[in-house]
Amino acid sequence: MSTSEKSLLRFVTTGSVDDGKSTLIGRLLFETKSIYEDQYAAIEKTSKKKGLKDVELAYLLDGLAAEREQGITIDVAYRYFETAKRKFIIADSPGHVQYTKNMVTGASKADCAVILIDARNGVLTQSKRHGFLISLLQIPHLIVAVNKMDLVDYSRDVFERIVRDYQEFSQKLDIHNILCIPVSALKGDNVVTPSKKMAWYEGPTLLTTLESINVTADRNLVDFRFPVQYVMRPNSDFRGFSGTVASGTITPGEEVAVLPSGRTTRVKSIVTYDGDLQEAFAGQAVVLTLADEVDVSRGDMIVRTKNLPQMAARLEAILCWMDDQPLNLAKSYILKHTTRNVRAYVKKIIYRIDVDTLHRQAAEAFALNDIGRVDIQLSLPIFFDPYKINAGCGRFILIDPDTNRTVGAGMIRDAARHLEDYVSDPQHIKAPEQKSPHTVWRELNIGRAERERLNAHRAVVLWFTGLSGSGKSTIAMALERKLFDLGCRTALLDGDLLRHGLCSDLKFSAADRQENIRRAGETAKLFFEHGHIVLCAFISPFREDRDRVRSLFPDGCFAEVFVKCDIEECKRRDPNGLYRKAAGGLIPGFTGIDSPYEEPDAPELICDTQMFSLNRCVEEIETHLQEAGILRRIKTP
Amino acid sequence: MNSLKLSYLRQLEAESMAIMREVAADFKNPVMLYSVGKDSSVMVRIAQKAFHPGRIPFPLMHVDTGYKFPEMYAFRDAFCDKIAATLIVERNEEKIASGCHPLADGVDKCCAHLKTGALLSALRKHGFDAAIGGARREEEKSRAKERVFSLRDAFGQWDPKNQRPELWDLYNTRLSEGETMRVFPLSNWTEKDIWEYIRLEEIPIVPIYFAQEREVIVRDGILIPLYDGAQASGGKPAKGDKIRKIVCRFRSLGCIPCTGAIASTATTLEDIIAEVRKATKSERENRIIDLTSDSSMEQKKKEGYF
Numbered sequence: 001m002s003t004s005e006k007s008l009l010r011f012v013t014t015g016s017v018d019d020g021k022s023t024l025i026g027r028l029l030f031e032t033k034s035i036y037e038d039q040y041a042a043i044e045k046t047s048k049k050k051g052l053k054d055v056e057l058a059y060l061l062d063g064l065a066a067e068r069e070q071g072i073t074i075d076v077a078y079r080y081f082e083t084a085k086r087k088f089i090i091a092d093s094p095g096h097v098q099y100t101k102n103m104v105t106g107a108s109k110a111d112c113a114v115i116l117i118d119a120r121n122g123v124l125t126q127s128k129r130h131g132f133l134i135s136l137l138q139i140p141h142l143i144v145a146v147n148k149m150d151l152v153d154y155s156r157d158v159f160e161r162i163v164r165d166y167q168e169f170s171q172k173l174d175i176h177n178i179l180c181i182p183v184s185a186l187k188g189d190n191v192v193t194p195s196k197k198m199a200w201y202e203g204p205t206l207l208t209t210l211e212s213i214n215v216t217a218d219r220n221l222v223d224f225r226f227p228v229q230y231v232m233r234p235n236s237d238f239r240g241f242s243g244t245v246a247s248g249t250i251t252p253g254e255e256v257a258v259l260p261s262g263r264t265t266r267v268k269s270i271v272t273y274d275g276d277l278q279e280a281f282a283g284q285a286v287v288l289t290l291a292d293e294v295d296v297s298r299g300d301m302i303v304r305t306k307n308l309p310q311m312a313a314r315l316e317a318i319l320c321w322m323d324d325q326p327l328n329l330a331k332s333y334i335l336k337h338t339t340r341n342v343r344a345y346v347k348k349i350i351y352r353i354d355v356d357t358l359h360r361q362a363a364e365a366f367a368l369n370d371i372g373r374v375d376i377q378l379s380l381p382i383f384f385d386p387y388k389i390n391a392g393c394g395r396f397i398l399i400d401p402d403t404n405r406t407v408g409a410g411m412i413r414d415a416a417r418h419l420e421d422y423v424s425d426p427q428h429i430k431a432p433e434q435k436s437p438h439t440v441w442r443e444l445n446i447g448r449a450e451r452e453r454l455n456a457h458r459a460v461v462l463w464f465t466g467l468s469g470s471g472k473s474t475i476a477m478a479l480e481r482k483l484f485d486l487g488c489r490t491a492l493l494d495g496d497l498l499r500h501g502l503c504s505d506l507k508f509s510a511a512d513r514q515e516n517i518r519r520a521g522e523t524a525k526l527f528f529e530h531g532h533i534v535l536c537a538f539i540s541p542f543r544e545d546r547d548r549v550r551s552l553f554p555d556g557c558f559a560e561v562f563v564k565c566d567i568e569e570c571k572r573r574d575p576n577g578l579y580r581k582a583a584g585g586l587i588p589g590f591t592g593i594d595s596p597y598e599e600p601d602a603p604e605l606i607c608d609t610q611m612f613s614l615n616r617c618v619e620e621i622e623t624h625l626q627e628a629g630i631l632r633r634i635k636t637p
Numbered sequence: 638m639n640s641l642k643l644s645y646l647r648q649l650e651a652e653s654m655a656i657m658r659e660v661a662a663d664f665k666n667p668v669m670l671y672s673v674g675k676d677s678s679v680m681v682r683i684a685q686k687a688f689h690p691g692r693i694p695f696p697l698m699h700v701d702t703g704y705k706f707p708e709m710y711a712f713r714d715a716f717c718d719k720i721a722a723t724l725i726v727e728r729n730e731e732k733i734a735s736g737c738h739p740l741a742d743g744v745d746k747c748c749a750h751l752k753t754g755a756l757l758s759a760l761r762k763h764g765f766d767a768a769i770g771g772a773r774r775e776e777e778k779s780r781a782k783e784r785v786f787s788l789r790d791a792f793g794q795w796d797p798k799n800q801r802p803e804l805w806d807l808y809n810t811r812l813s814e815g816e817t818m819r820v821f822p823l824s825n826w827t828e829k830d831i832w833e834y835i836r837l838e839e840i841p842i843v844p845i846y847f848a849q850e851r852e853v854i855v856r857d858g859i860l861i862p863l864y865d866g867a868q869a870s871g872g873k874p875a876k877g878d879k880i881r882k883i884v885c886r887f888r889s890l891g892c893i894p895c896t897g898a899i900a901s902t903a904t905t906l907e908d909i910i911a912e913v914r915k916a917t918k919s920e921r922e923n924r925i926i927d928l929t930s931d932s933s934m935e936q937k938k939k940e941g942y943f
Contacts (some may be wrong), residue, residue, distance in 0.1 A: 008645040036919035039778075075800070077781045078774045080827045087645040089825060101802060108804040216642050230658040234691030242687070244655045244806075249641065273689035281641045285654040285687065298662050322802045336807050339662070397807045404811040406801040 006082070009210060012091040012107040012139070014099075014130045015116030020147045024116060024185035025079060025092060028207065031192040034081035076106040085211045099126075100355065100369040101322045103133045104409055111215040112141040114206070119152045119182070123165040129355045131166075135173035136318055136371070136411065138388055140218045142178045145206060150184040154197040172358060181206055219282050220390045224248030224256075225309060225383075226302040227338035227393075231555050232287055236449075240271055240287040241296050246338065246392035247385075249281040250288075250304075257308070258294055259301045259383045260551070265292040282392075293447065297555040299340035301383045309393060312415035313381040319346070319374045321366035323400065323407035329365070333407065334601075335378060337396040343379035343544060344398065350375060366408075375416050379544040380551065387411035401601060444529055451531030455489050458630045459528050461553055462621065464537040465546060465600060466563030467592050468578055469570035471609040471617075472537035475563060479618045480535050488631070491527040493520055494537040508589045514545050521549035528553065533630070541597040556628065559604035561621065567592045569610055646834055653680075653822040654687040655806060656785060660767050660820050661687075661694045663810040667767040667820075670756075671697035671717075671724070673709045674890040676771035676823060678840050679831050681720065683822065695769075696723040700759060702751040703733045704892035706864070712843045727759035739894045745937075751892075753940055757793040760817060767810075767818040775827045776920070779935035785824050791815030795939050828920045829913050836906045846909065848886040848901045854878045859897035860885055889920050 015021040029035045079090040093099075093106030107113060113134045117127050127144075134142055144166055152158045159182045170178055181190055182201055189195035192207045204212070229243035250256070250267055257264045270277040271287040280286045288302060296302070303309060321327050327346060335344035352363035352372035363372065387394030391411075398408035452458050462479075464472040473494050480490045495516075499506065503519055506512040517540050527534045540546050550558050570592065571579045582590035589595045605624055607617040625631050643651065660667050669684060671677045684693045699713060717724040729737075732750040739747040760768060774781045784803045789795060791814075801809050812818060823831075835842060852863040860883060885898035886909075903909045913920075 006645045007642070008648050036917060038918045075782045075797070077778075078825070079781070080775045080825070082827075082829070087830075105802045105804055109806075221641055229655065230662045232688065232691050234688075238690055240690075242658055244651060271690065273686040283643050283648060283651055285651040285658075287689070334811075336809070392806075395805055395807065397804055397809065399809055399811060401811075404809070404813050404816075406804070406809045409802070409804045 006085070006087050007215070008087045008089065009112060009213060009215060010089045010091065010110050011112040011114055011210065012093055012103075012110040013114045013116070014093045014103060014106070015127075015147075019116040019118045020185045021092070021116050024145065024147060024183070024191065024206075025090060027185045027188060027191045028090075029079065029081055031188070032081045032083055032207075034079075076102050083207065083211060088210065099129065100133065100320060100371055103130060104137065104320050104322075107134060107137050107139055108409070110137075110139050111218065112143065112210070112213055113139045114143045114145055117144060117146050117162060117166075119146050119148045119158055119162065122162050123169060125356045127166070128169055128358075131170060131173055131175070132353075132355055132358060133371075135175050138174070138391060138411075140175075140177060140215075141213050142175050143206065143209060144178065144180040145185075146180060146182045147185055149182045149189060149195075149198065150187050154182070154184075154189070154195070156198075156200045159201070179203070179209060181209065220247040220392070221282055222248055223307055223309070223385060223390055223393075224250050224304050225338075225385070225390065225393050226250070226288065227340070228296055228298055228300045228302065229339045230298060231296065238289075239293070240289045241302065242285070242287045243339065244285045245280050245282050247282045247390050248304075248307075249279055251279045252276075255305050256290070256302050257305045258290075258296050259303060259309075259311070260381070261295065261300070263292075263294040264305055265290045265294055267291070293449065295554045297551075297553075299338075299551075301338065301340075303383070309383040309385050309390075310415055311381045311383050313378040314347075314416040315376045315378070315382075315384075316350070316413045316416045317374060317376055317396070317410040318371065318387075318413065319366065319376075319398075319408050319410045320371045321368060321408050323405055324368055325400070325403075325407070326368075327366040327370075327408070332379075332401070334399040334401050335376070335382075335396050335410075336399065337382045337384065338393060340382055342382060343547070345377045347375045347377045349373075373413070374410075376410075379547060384412050386414055388413075448529050448531055455531050457488050457533065459531045459533065459557065460625070460628075460630050461524050461528050461534045461536060461558045462561055463524075463540070463546065463549065463558065464535070464561045464563050465540045465603075467565060467567060467570045467597055468539055468590075469573045469575055470563045470565035471607070471614070472539075472563045474614060475561075475607060475609075475617050475621070476535040476537040478614055479621055482618060482622065483533055486631070489532045490535065491524075491532045492535045492537070493523060493527075495539065498523070508587070510542075510589075510595075514542070517542075517545040517549060521552050524549070525552050528557070533625075539591050539597070541591045541595065543598040543600065546600065559624065559628075560600050561605045561607060562600045562603035564606055564608045565610050646830060646837060649826055649830060650683060650686070650834070652806075652825065653683045656808070656820065656822040657684055657687040657769065659808055659810065660769060664767040664818070666763070666765050667695045667769065668698045668725070668760075668763065668765040669693070669695055669769040670771070671699050671713075672771065672890075673699065673705065673713045673843060674771070675831055675835060675842050675846060676773065676826075678716075678842050679826075679834055680769070680771045680823060681716075681722070682838055682840050685720065693722055696725050698725040698727060698759060698763075698765075698768075700752060700756045701726050701728045702755070702892050703728060704751070704894060706843075706845055706862075706887075706890065706893055706896075708845045709843050709890060712841075716841060725759075725763070727755055727762070729755035729758070739892070744895060748937065749940065753793075753937065760793065765817065766812060767820055769820045769822060771823050772821050773826050773828075773831075774821075774824050783821065783824070785821055786810060787819045787821065788812075789817045789819055793817065793940075795819075797935065797939070829910070832906065832910045832913055836910065843890060845887050845890070847905075848884055848903050848908075850882055850884050851898060852880055853883050853885065853898060854880055860899065862887075862893060862896075862898055864893050 013021055077092045079092060081088050091106035091110060093102045115127055115130050146159055146162050163180045182198055183190040183206060185191060189197060190205045194205055225246040226243055227246055228241045232240040232242050252267050252269050254267050256267055268289040268291045270280045329346055332343045332345055335342050349363050350373040351360040352370055353360055385393045394412040396410045397406050400407045448459055464476050466472050476492055480492050483490050498520055503516050506516050520536060520538055524534045524536050581587050582593040591597050605621060688694055729751050737747055737750050772780055784800050786808045853860040883900055884902055886901045886903055888899050903912045
């Protein structure tokens with residue numbers, strides 16, 4: 001069999017050093033001729049330096065100096081070997097140090113898990129713990145390698161007792177395919193070659209088992225899900241959406257929907273470097289082109305119209321906590337699911353699981369290595385399948401926006417179902433109610449692309465956000481004049497303008513502010529679709545509201561400009577005397593006084609009006625527009 | 638293809654493409670580190686695939702020490718021309734002018750100046766926030782512990798004990814002020830995979846990977862190629878060196894003074910693959926950079942080496 005046709009098996013190994021895990025991996029690598037002489041020589045040198053009589057095979061696996069110094073494995077390591085039949089990637093997960101974090105990390109990509117048990121000790125708590133985590137992660141195949149059989153005289157009774165014990169325990173787990181193999185990693189029995197000492201065992205060796213596990217059956221080839229990763233627009237003739245098929249299959253001509261917009265169209269072609277495909281399936285990295293010109297951005301999901309994922313902003317999930325700082329229920333985290341990032345709060349901990357007893361406990365917070373079931377609130381809905389049905393669309397990570405560390409890993413069970421929460425907090429979840437359901441969205445008479453060609457510039461929305469008095473409108477006005485003089489079609493929207501007419505029914509409560517920004521966004525969208533450069537100057541203090549506006553526009557067509565200025569300086573400037581009024585209690589809910597301003601996480605541009613002049617700020621934005629290709633065919637005089 | 642199964646190489650390829658697209662989508666100013674070797678050739682092909690029918694949306698950057706083989710420079714220029722890639726070449730001119738050399742200054746110091754130092758200042762100079770590199774976990778044991786998206790602090794340093802957990806295909810690409818990311822799309826490839834893929838995809842590589850008769854100096858059992866010119870002064874014979882003519886090839890490519898050849902008669906890709914399959918020594922056996930101590934690579938990486 002040539003390598004290019006070989007299949008791949010990723011497996012995770014777990015167990016402590018005392019169970020002989022390193023020896024077992026060493027044995028697999030050694031017998032498949034995957035250890036090189038110079039690598040062996042290097043660990044021989046280290047072993048001698050340490051005064052050891054034998055070469056410590058564990059050093060081969062412990063890649064970090066700290067691990068060799070302390071004689072422990074700190075982190076997951078990856079090993080590679082192959083046989084005539086298959087290629088293997090081992091994620092070698094340490095058994096005792098930070099086991100949950102490491103186990104979950106190592107097992108996250110595995111098709112199969114190998115748990116080691118020391119035949120002398122039988123089924124210990126640790127072996128159960130590992131089995132439980134494997135079951136949570138829904139790894140479909142589990143091999144229990146009962147090791148050190150040489151030290152129990154290759155006793156059939158010992159082996160069968162351990163098998164019985166483990167089977168009894170695994171009744172509680174959700175693993176269907178468990179195979180137990182008696183081995184001696186040290187002597188080589190049943191690892192690669194069948195043991196002569198254990199003629200009573202008629203099953204396959206460890207390697208034979210690993211070679212023959214069928215993993216293709218574990219994939220979801222039914223539910224087509226295509227999270228858009230990157231929009232490909234190399235020239236005006238080509239617009240494609242790149243990504244990896246998360247599950248299912250698709251062929252050109254099939255009707256698809258783009259989420260969240262819900263627009264429907266057909267797949268025109270499946271483009272790859274090696275030519276167009278007649279079918280794409282789970283695991284392939286491709287580019288899809290669509291029959292109609294619909295807006296699609298990174299984070300959107302393309303699916304079949306007749307097979308939709310769930311959509312929810314409230315989830316129930318199994319969460320594994322991986323950070324030294326405990327989970328904070330008052331904090332908003334970034335949740336990354338497929339290619340989509342949203343803000344998330346953990347609303348409540350339903351229970352924590354004691355991984356040793358499998359008991360459920362009440363808990364106020366999660367500390368490092370805690371695991372349990374939680375209820376999560378998102379700022380925007382995501383499109384998902386339960387992890388158990390479609391793992392690729394049912395998992396997420398949590399990131400702490402302050403430290404940027406990955407703090408949690410989650411597996412979605414389902415949309416949350418707590419009626420009281422929906423009722424008490426409806427504003428958060430629902431998209432604005434569609435009160436005119438019988439209107440039909442019609443494509444513009446003249447599309448944006450045509451208008452852009454006529455205008456000789458691209459359409460874009462510049463969203464200026466910042467405190468009152470920071471200089472948003474001043475910059476926006478100066479920039480608009482400059483762009484207008486260059487011959488661009490522009491539109492300028494600001495808070496005062498909208499509140500005098502379109503939004504004159506709105507006050508300054510959080511809900512009204514949200515509605516105000518929603519209307520501003522939709523207005524900007526109309527101008528945008530008509531080919532304008534739209535400059536929007538709104539305090540827009542809440543991240544969530546700004547993110548919602550951003551989601552109305554294609555990638556690269558919306559730029560958040562954070563107009564930065566200290567609150568003290570803004571108060572000093574106070575161009576309209578508003579701060580004075582607010583301080584006097586005349587304007588309740590004034591941003592910066594008694595209502596918060598949430599700074600943007602990753603604005604496209606920052607204009608610091610305390611440090612830089614108006615001209616400099618305007619020039620910087622202009623440069624950005626030029627570099628982004630918005631003004632590409634206009635020459636600056 | 639009708640079986641809805643991807644072969645091992647195609648799975649690796651898809652994984653690497655997805656990683657590169659994630660970089661292009663999430664970073665403002667990424668760059669691909671291009672070292673001219675076989676891994677770089679594979680990386681460039683995967684980038685072409687990831688962004689087809691568009692161009693590769695980031696430049697390639699060669700951090701040049703001045704000590705590379707002449708065949709490498711010729712290949713680099715022709716290759717980048719042919720695929721119309723943007724190539725940036727960066728060197729630590731000051732140290733090169735002052736004659737920094739592994740034999741005079743020691744391997745560690747020379748690498749620190751000409752490779753790590755040049756890389757870090759080039760990243761700063763261009764303001765790159767992500768650098769894609771061709772390192773593989775199989776190459777060396779500290780690499781086996783490194784993430785695909787590997788965070789560097791403001792000084793370009795790696796903190797192996799403080800890495801972010803990396804789960805599934807959900808990569809955390811976020812940076813704090815001053816931090817940068819190194820990204821290794823070939824993390825899960827082995828040397829064998831690289832060669833199999835080069836054969837499968839007919840990817841061009843530097844000709845000195847193939848065996849031919851060369852004049853070499855045999856020093857501590859390592860075959861050091863003899864090269865003319867000031868740049869290659871390490872390849873000049875010193876007292877007690879014996880010059881011999883041996884049919885040999887290079888298994889991995891580095892700087893002339895620090896890269897040994899291996900005795901080999903492999904003149905085709907098939908020969909090389911057969912040889913790699915039978916190899917009893919790792920591909921970095923002839924790289925002096927790794928041999929100074931059991932954790933020399935980890936130390937270099939902590940200092941900012943990629």
